[in-house]
Amino acid sequence: MxxxxxxxxxxxxxxxxxxxxxxxxxxxxxxxxxxxxxxxxxxxxxxxxxxxxxxxxxxxxxxxxxxxxxxxxxxxxxxxxxxxxxxxxxxxxxxxxxxxxxxxxxxxxxxxxxxxxxxNAVATAEHTVAMLLAATRRIPQTNADLARGVWRGDYYMYDHVGPELEGGTVGLVGYGAIGSRVARMLEGFGAEVLVYDPYVTGVPGQVELEELLRRSRFVSLHARVTPETTGMIDAKRIALMPAGSVLVNCARGALLDYDALCDALDSGHLFGAAVDVFPTEPIPEGSRLLTTPNLVMTPHLAGAxxxxxxxxxxxxxxxxxxxxxxxxxxxxxxxxxxxx
Missing domain, CATH: 3.40.50.720 (NAD(P)-binding Rossmann-like Domain)
Structure with missing residues (x-):
């Protein structure tokens, strides 16, 4: 047959x-x-x-x-x-x-x-690192200014420039196929990598979530969505991150409180953020995400x-x-x- x-x-x-x-x-x-x-x-x-x-x-x-x-x-x-x-x-x-x-x-x-x-583990890991660099060095914003003929010298001012990955601490929330690849890539930059993942053991740099957030200048999300992880990065936990930090989410929109993210960017507590996933896709007209400063966005294509x-x-x-x-x-x- x-x-x-x-x-x-x-x-x-x-x-x-x-x-x-x-x-x-x-x-x-x-x-x-x-x-x-x-x-x-x-x-x-x-x-x-x-x-x-x-x-x-x-x-x-x-x-x-x-x-x-x-x-x-x-x-x-x-x-x-x-x-x-x-x-x-x-x-x-x-x-x-x-x-x-x-x-x-x-x-x-x-x-x-x-x-x-x-x-899509390799593609998403590579995109995550690209988003981290884009947000930290404000590549999309400076490119957009140049494309419309504006040369902004103020981007070179001390208070406007971002930190380097080398010597910095990056916290990875989740250490599966994607998170572990991101860790290897970041080690190549000379960064210290911390990991929070209750489902793995024996990982170098493994700490509890609150400690990871307090110590990390850069944080990237790689957890699966479960009842326990939904909304896990909220206003209280973003506030634990050092002032001038960068937050990246190329995992799932449900992991992150996006209003809290926008508040932290508006206040300047976060230097920048980069997200590939959203609570509602496509992004609704009038969303705060469309006007919040220092936010790099891509339309859910990290794995593409x-x-x-x-x-x-x-x-x-x-x-x-x-x-x-x-x-x-x-x-x-x-x-x-x-x-x-």
Whole structure:
């Protein structure tokens, strides 16, 4: 019997990348179909009961007719999709976490969900260091002034220049695949690195969060969002940071109180900040973030690189190959199903 596979890509992890990765590892007789979703031309959002998905339930249901395996980045695996697609058995999300999949409903339907941990670790780590430097040396602001023909000598004044990384202390909140890479990069700059992560042990420079904030001139967030970490960097904790510090968030918007961030920048307590993620995406019109000084922003693209897209396609394709060989998949998202 021919195995039908849907490669539901988008304009980043493209359908052809997914299909090509599949063809390298799955049997030649597989029927691989392609569907292109609109992200990032059309922003993702909440679809049904899942987050960060493309609003394409109707198109997905139609494309999944008779399909056993779906590989995707942004397709919504909602209860409605599951109810309409009884042939579906494997749903592979080419992201670091399957936030666009209803894991409980998938488990109830007997659908295995996988994901692609570490796919963007290198890209995000590099972007984090770039954002740290951009905020510390005020690169976007000075570039914008020069682009409109303004040469501002006041940027060279002592009170307006930022600190160096060499000899400075950088605090990393989270030490997973991304945070650990950032640490290695920063050590190359000659910085002292402190780490707060309750889920790892034996890391050099490991301290409690409050101590990290008090000692660090630079702080970068790399934690996962959990009930415990949501809003963890609030006004009280920002106030612990030394005056003139720099704060970077390329992880998740929910980790940081953005009103408190804006207050700290407005008051001058923070020298600068750089963020790639936001509490609401896209940023709403009229948001304080659009007018707060000394804030560097990028539109949630820290993990965007050609290598990230290729790795994502390869990771999910390899799990499809394991599934077809009757082996356990490597990156199971619904472990109750895996154990049953």
């Amino acid at each position: 021919t195995i039908r596979i849907l490669a539901a890509g988008d304009h980043f992890v493209r359908s052809d990348l997914l299909a090509d990765a599949l063809r390298q590892v799955v049997p030649g007789g597989a029927d691989i179909r392609e569907l292109t979703l609109p992200w990032p031309v059309v922003p993702f959002g909440r679809v049904g009961e899942v987050d960060e998905a493309s609003d394409v339930e109707e198109e997905l249901i139609e494309a999944l007719r008779g399909v056993e395996i779906c590989v995707t980045q942004m397709a919504p695996l909602t209860r409605r999709v599951l109810d309409a697609c009884p042939d579906l058995k494997l749903f592979c999300v080419s992201r670091g976490g399957p936030v666009n999949a209803n894991l409980q409903a998938a488990t109830e339907a007997g659908v295995t969900v996988t994901f692609a941990p570490g796919r 690189s050609k290598e990230t897209a290729a790795k994502a396609a390869r990771i999910v394709a390899e799990d499809v190959a394991r599934y077809l060989r009757g082996e356990p998949v490597a990156h199971h998202a619904n472990p109750v199903l895996a154990a049953s």
